[in-house]
Amino acid sequence: MSELVLYTNPQSRGRIAHWMIEETGLPYRTEWVAYGPPMKGQPYRSINPMGKVPALQDGSAVVTEAAAICAWLAERNPEAALAPPIGSPVRAAYYRWLFFAAGPLEQATTARAMGWQVPEGRNGMVGFGCYEDTLNALESALQPGPWICGEPFTAADVYIGSALGWGMMFGTIDKRPAFEAYVTRARARPAWLRAEALNAARLKETEAAKH
Template structure:
């Protein structure tokens, strides 16, 4: 089996993928990269020309972008059940919300955090339309529960759950009860707790500054 090599930093979106790696349960090697020269080095840019994390190398395959890595891993290891297989009616729901998290949700939350507002009447030019519409759509999807695909936990929950947890912690996402309950439920997963512990241990071990 080809080696899984995971490039990350404990203060990055790599934490999303780290949780996914633990859910998959396959052996992997973690390459911790510091922000700045190390992440922008020619050596790492050969992996990801953007010079950012996360990234995954699986044999000869390189995947970047957290949502894409989550989708890749779910399909690469189907026995985990982290992705509905092609032909399963839930596959469309899974793809919809995984990419909703990487698209409208990411854009809406980032715009709000930066204090950027879509000018009135120009919502069609923004992929997320508006912050309120984005959160309302996600709340409707999560309300039936317990997961984004109903009774089935999947890679989409790793991505959406991570995004909501981060947003609730830093105040960039409204603390709606549906969101808080969902994040709490996901936080009880052993893989999520294990990934958090690995990242916190790395933060404590790395030099200050």
């Protein structure tokens, strides 16, 4: 089995990938990439031409984009059962909400953060339609619980749990009871706690190095 290398920064979406790789139980190595020249320089751009993190190197394969990394890692270790069986209705829900979070939810929260307004009557031209419809759809999907696909915890929950947690922290997602309860459950998972500790330790090291 090839070595997994996670390129990340503790102040980035790389935390999603870090949580996900901890959920799989697979061995991996972390390469911390600083913002500025290290992330935008040619050595790292040979991994990700966008000059952004996270990126996952798996032998000769490179995967970028947090949602894609979640999906890749779920298939990389099927024993962890982080993706429902192929062809099942639960697998359909898994794909649906993973891509929903990476598409409409990401667009809606970015628009909210940037203060962008969709012109009246033009909602059909944007993937998220409108902010309220996006959040209402996700809230409805979470109501049966405990996870986005029902009983099984999946890679989609890693991505959605991260998005909701950050969004509510920074004010781009409304603090609805269903969202808060879901994030609380997600953050009680041992893998989240491990990933959080690793990123907190790295932040502490970085701050100490400045003084």
